[in-house]
Amino acid sequence: MENTKEVFFQVIKDRRSIRKYTEQRITEEDLRLILESARQAPSGENAQPWRFIVIKDQDSKDFLSYVGKHGSGRRFTGEFLSKQMQARFTGLQDEEKKIAAYKKLTSGNVSAFVSEADVNIIVLGKKEVWDAPFDTSAAIENMLLTVTSLGLGACWLVAPCIDIRDELRMKEYFEITDEYKLFAIISIGYPAKMANPRPRIPLKDLVFNEKFGEAYYEE
16 A cells, blocks of 8 residues: 555645636536545534535536636726735736736636536535634635546635635525535646646744744754
């Protein structure tokens, strides 16, 4: 048997946000493993507030794409008009790439990819459970890591869930009762392209010793 620690950390390192998928279908066995991993997540007082809707129908996926695109478009247009986006991209020197990034974000196309995924999973949480945002996040991370371990790709999308107007549209379309809140959409499929690893802040800049600002690691 392979070293469990090495395998576990390799899965964590291999995880990527995948937004382009092939037409290959996910097996029901793999889908069940992904959902079972979410079910096994920790939750405060074992409340298990999560519920999941599996979306495979193309019309429903197109609806998710429409809501996500317009939600992202509104959000990023506001960021552009407030100059936050320009500040975020100050390190990008290539002006053409910078303009292309602005256009992609403000158009909302950055969140339209869900219609191309084989499966989308809507993640809900019970409103009455105070820890639901944290509990559902734990379940989502379990799913993302399981997806990676199966050689699949996924992306955690919140664009259709942030604006209350979009959430109401989603709840009406998918007949979600009022005691549940939408927290995320997880798109899943076989990756058409693997993304390069994104840079990570060094541990020495993240971990402190006894008091904030006192580095725990010196390297």
